[in-house]
Amino acid sequence: MSGRDLREWTIAQVRSAMTAAMRTDPHALDALAGWNPPDLDPHSLSFLRTARTLTLATSAALSTVLSIHRYGRDPYDRIVCLACGIDRCRTVRGVSDVLTAYGLQTHPVDRPEAWRLADAWYTKTAGHPVLLSVESFVEGFIARPATSPPEAPDNVLIIDRNTGALTLWPSYDTDTLASEYHNYKRGTL
Structure with missing residues (x-):
């Protein structure tokens, strides 16, 4: 696994833990x-x-820590950790090894959870419930409002399948959104 792929896997593990904690009812x-x-x-x-x-x-x-130890191109056009200057970041490797040792598992977002997250976002943005459709693609879900709220005209939400992270995108067709989101996650957009 490349250093960049290892970092993405590690970020997904950390976000999964955070998502699981956020989904937990503190009152319970x-x-x-x-x-x-x-x-x-x-x-x-x-x-x-x-x-x-x-x-x-x-x-x-x-x-x-992982936002500081991210990969990019150095002055010689090599892919390296921008914090360490090396191709296999020891910090990312160390965090990854610990998460692996403790068997941390990702809990991917499913369609009902994607709908719940989008519904909460659009309700907060519009100030009232919004009728939604939720489409699945490899890396997540696209939530489209039946009628766009004035606060987010011509925009749709993408809910990341691994992390539950929400990002706002132009209202492109599904294939274009899936391709653009893939590039965005790889840092090539």
């Missing part, structure tokens, strides 16, 4: 911690209360 965790089962020791109870925040903070910190 508080209720569970408040239940205080007798066989749960104080350390486990404390971890249960802070697990969501800890996961979000750790994921955000790793995302920051």
Whole structure:
């Protein structure tokens, strides 16, 4: 696996952990911690209360590290880590090895989750629910409103299949959007 591909895999793992934590209902965790089962020791109870925040903070910190250790072309037109100046970044490799050792799995976004994310975004943007269609493509989902809200005319959302990240795009046809999104993720757009 190339250094750039390894970084993309590592970013997907970190975002997956962050997405799983964001999907977790903090009120449900508080209720569970408040239940205080007798066989749960104080350390486990404390971890249960802070697990969501800890996961979000750790994921955000790793995302920051990975945003600094990104690949691009050096003055000699070689693909290298722009922070380290080498082709196989030790920082990305180290983070990747740790995530692999702990068996972190990505939890891809499915169509219902893509619809939920798009619905929440369009409802917040328009101030009311918006009728949506959701199309699948290899790297994600395209959410198109039946009627574009004035705040985002002629735009559609793309929901990343691996991370749940939302990006706003012009209202192109599906094949063009899929191609443009692929280039965007590879940093060639």
